[in-house]
Amino acid sequence: MAKNEESTVVEASKIDARIPAGPLAEKWSNYKAHQKLVNPSNKRRLDVIVVGTGLAGASAAASMAEMGFNVKSFCIQDSPRRAHSIAAQGGINAAKNYQNDGDSVYRLFYDTIKGGDYRAREANVYRLAEVSSGIIDQCVAQGVPFAREYGGLLDNRSFGGAQVSRTFYAKGQTGQQLLLGAYSALSRQVGKGAVKLYSRYEMLDVVVIDGRARGIIARNLVSGKIERFFAHAVVVGSGGYGNAFFLSTNAMTSNASAAIQMYKKGAYFANPAYAQIHPTCVPVHGESQSKLTLMSESLRNDGRIWTPKRKEDAEAIRAGKLKAADLKEEDRDYYLERRYPAFGNLVPRDVASRAAKERCDAGFGVGNTGLAVYLDFSAAIERLGEDLVRARYGNLFQMYEKIVDENPYKTPMMIYPAIHYTMGGIWVDYELQTSVKGLFCIGEANFSDHGANRLGASALMQGLADGYFVLPYTIQNYLADQIQVPRMSTELPEFEQAEKDVNDKIKKLLSIQGKKSVDSLHRELGLIMWDFVGMGRNKAGLEIALEKIKEVRKEFWSNVYIPGKQDDMNNELEKALRVADFIEIGDLMARDALQREESCGGHFREEYQTPEGEALRNDEEFSFASCWKFNGDGVDPILLKEALDYEFIHRQQRNYKA
């Protein structure tokens, strides 16, 4: 163990991602050709727990049940159909090259690696691009009504960070339709008895026996009862941790608790600093704001982003003395088109977000807070007609109008960046297995494929790739060695201890009876995160964040007030358990952002930028995935590094200008 110049404890042991040997394009085929499989009669004897029913969880649970495994599926909402994947609007990428515009598996791989600012694993990303085509076929077969051309073939649109049109979509509700496809496949297996569904349940711990994950402890959210569940393997697809910021585009129950419990049981937490701030969200309206609403990136296909060219115009707009429509063309600054002529309004999300922040910080922001920029469709309406714009984006425009009470066909939309997606997550190897044997992590919850920044329409692709086509294979390589293991009793001491730990934690929380509500403490944490661990980070700010998070933790554990009882439905208790873990994730994010003395993708350290204000990577020193290892409560975690070896592509500074 060595100490670097900061206080971070760095462990030198090598992390092995178990990437198969061979040429990039052959790794996955070779893996599948040589991996171990489980024969049908043995599958029946094996139980798998899947936590989460989003795109990754539902597709994994359905696919494994189809193969013959006994699956237990856990869902925090009242129905698997409501997982937050449902809110994804714009689309899903796939390297079909239906448009004959030069797309290929390699190009999707390359765009994803470049978009992630060269901080993802080549082998994983190549596999993702490789299986992307099959996802579209699968969804079409399920009856997902993707948009089609008049000739009856599938339609595509373009998304940020790509120069081809490879995004498949279903109006502005692609996530909904893909999730309903996975949900229908899952429901079919529930109907057949191959999946036992537990809805309104929340996982509160993972049970590890002799170094292997063997089950979970979950709380029945209706009765409040704590229950134990055994399985030969545990798969977690519980989504990202963006709600650490309190205000995010995540759903209200989206949480990091499953991830934090895995981390505390020995799974590494990788790259927590990599969080994506989405450029096109409806701006904050006031103090009672509970969440932020995303406006799909697809809007940047036809919408043009601008702020006033002159500060005095921006000031007049903020004061309500001037309207956007009053500003002549030459008085508008289409700053993305100006700065990035090649990609224009379709630069990747991190670039677009920082550019908006830069304009607003410089005093050119609009809206009553000054924290907004315009997304203008007047040129598109002129070019395409209002009907076509309505056909493409109608539901998004309606959504905007209901929130803001302004008609975006007449007045430009106002948008501002908000936290949206987390690229970091539980570390997994090539097989999507965590550093705990038998514990797998899929979808947004893992860290694997997006590097330091995710491209639009790639989250749906990754969730479904993991669930339909990757995990159902790789998990067999593990389960093949478990066929001799009989089902275990949940009376074993490890289950007993895990349940006791959960009960003790709940009792402690309920006994505090302090003065602050759970939400008010969560808001305090969120403000710290946004101010110091948000779009622009620096050393001094991150050190302040770590101190302030410590204070919030202390305040939370001594002054939170939770009404109600344990053995009853208790929303405040649920939220408190989640906030306790958001505090831990906040700490990890700040720690990771502090040690990573470079800028890459969604992680922008103000000290490290080019003269033009672009992210300045440091491949010499930071070409690694940071893996945080839990070292006990109240003790600093240990940093391990997985080296990222770029064998196949040459790293460059990302350039979206030319």
Next chain:
Amino acid sequence: MEKIINVTLKVWRQAGPKASGKFETYKLDNVSTDSSFLEMMDVLNEKLIGERKEPIAFDHDCREGICGMCSMFINGHPHGPDGEITTCQLHMRAFKDGETITIEPWRSAAFPVIKDLMVSRGAFDEIIQAGGFVSVNTGGVPDGNAIAIGKDIADEAMDAATCIGCGACAAACKNGSAMLFVAAKVSQLALLPQGKVEAAHRAKVMVAKMDELGFGNCTNTGACEAECPKNVSISHIARLNREFLSAKFRD
């Protein structure tokens, strides 16, 4: 423009499925009309917590009108008085200063109350589990462009598929019928070649499950369509009936 209003809320409180419920009245001042309805409920709950009282339980999740988790019968309408939106998209600008707002849970025999404004909609999942899918396994499917589907057909299927499974249709129906919900899924899949193969069988098993779970019959009042936050059309019910009859003929 933002205004500040004061409202009186009559909220249904019910401790559990078997407990008897009643309305409680709360006054809430200084509500921003830019707040969403659920943000107003958050403020009320924060106030109750501050008074050491139990907050009101209600379902909600995405808060952007797509997950279908939020419910609430507001002033006699599922998802409130404003059209084409869910409760989470309803904003306080839809209410007047001094107004009394009545908030109840979904009232439908097949949706038992869990607590306060929260109901169980597990019956909808059971209907889907009975047959609301295309019977394909993962893998081994043809290329996505192997079967051309007319744009108008795909668009109509998409309109049906827009259903968010919130239950407003059954809650609005005087018979407590789930016909619009069932029809939306049957119609979506019957329209597409991929789902056409099983269309009649699907209609039969989903309707049978719906009847078994205690949903009422459809008498074509159209209340479901009027209250549907996603504008799902009752024309889909006609398609469901056609598929259902064709299944019956085959029996």
